[in-house]
Amino acid sequence: MTTVGILYPGFSAEDDYPRAERLLGDGSRLPLVHTLMREDAHRVDALLDVGSEDILADGAKAVAASGGPLDSIVWACTSGSFVFGWDGAQAQVAALQEVARVPASSTSFAFVDACRALGVESVAIGATYPADVAERFVEFLGKAGIRVLTMTPRGIVTAAEVGTLTEDVVLDFAAAVAADAPGADAVLLPDTALHTIELLDRLDERADRPVLTANQVSVWQGLRLAGDERRRSGLGRLFAA
Template sequence: MTTPVDIRLRSTRPALDARPLEKRVGLIILATDHTTEPDFRRMVASDRIGVYVARIPYANPTTPENLRKMQPSLTAGAALILPDEPLDAICYSCTSASVVIGDAEIEAAVQAAKPGVPVVTPPTAGVHGLKALGARTISILTPYTVETSRPMAAYFAAHGFEIASFTCLGFEDDREMARIAPASLVDLAREATDAKADALFVSCTALRAALAVVGMEEAIGRPVVTSNQATAWNCLRLCGDDEPRAEFGRLMTLPLN
């Protein structure tokens, strides 16, 4: 017969920290996303900042119609991230969907689950980043089709940028977009950047563009802003982290204006 183990309940509990980590960044990403989580682990996560992820349904092809279908899932996705606990920032990580759904609509959907949380999207972060760099005339590179790229052009034009050139690659599947080699993006950036442009915006959270930012900047002699780099920068600054990270491009050395 086994002798019962005498388990002692300690009379007092140890003191608790206010939070396991000081700052919290939420990420709402597509079910098919291969890139945002690794990028945020590299650029945002630390002993001070935790990154917490929820995935929402998405089905290719990447068309404006399919992108809009994610809107009803945004509130539920946000609610899954540390339920009933506050966040310091939350990012919806899809550039093309953010443009077609709309900034105000995304913010309202996310804040329905997380009231008051600052909401970051790639296009809004891209706008902030380009303005922080002093860019007025830009070139844009996307992996999308022409149909999906048109709303992107309209968005940046509406935010006051002159678009010197716009290049798209014609992909319809975000999983294929994620397979474009970072080294290829350097060549594509060189090809896509107009001589009149102050900076290049590389759109799409599926692209592994954050790994190629420095190479792209060296190739074109101008600042480069990418979707995941811009949202990471925005989230870091909202968490009070102003440490320069030049290995991820010029933007990562600047404050959030």
């Protein structure tokens, strides 16, 4: 049984993780701790605070205390990691690993590793964030050699609002992003505030290519770091590969 500690900022789509546990169906556990979010805002200064070293250290200690021995730990926040830039995000993960004493990663690096695992070289991004924040994700992916063909921002400021988007809205958004970039190898939906876990196979079907979502890649990355790379159904092409 694999146990992946999840550090999740605030409250929006954290229920995707118990849903993922059920879909994994093999006893793997995803104990989750809500880390401090002083301000719910997709704004650079607020995101730098959300992903600060002291907040993640407190979260790591809490999830280890509540979830028992961990096999890995993931900072499940894309914008709260890529906003630090490539080097800053690496330092963030290194500090988290030092505190947790298990392999660690963040959702931003999970996207990169998931793209590499699927052989994805070009992507279309459907970002719920404002454009200035989303552009930082484009830059982050560029550091990894991933070409962003299109980036479509929805301009939503708070994670709480993102968490209210309905299944139909999410599916239609992914399909529209895919249609705007027929040459993209995959569609990326980078916000962990977006409910996607129960939509993954449908998202792939609507986009006619892999759709990588933030909560999906976070779970996948945690399992991978723990050495658990079994194929699984019901969680999109990433898990089926």
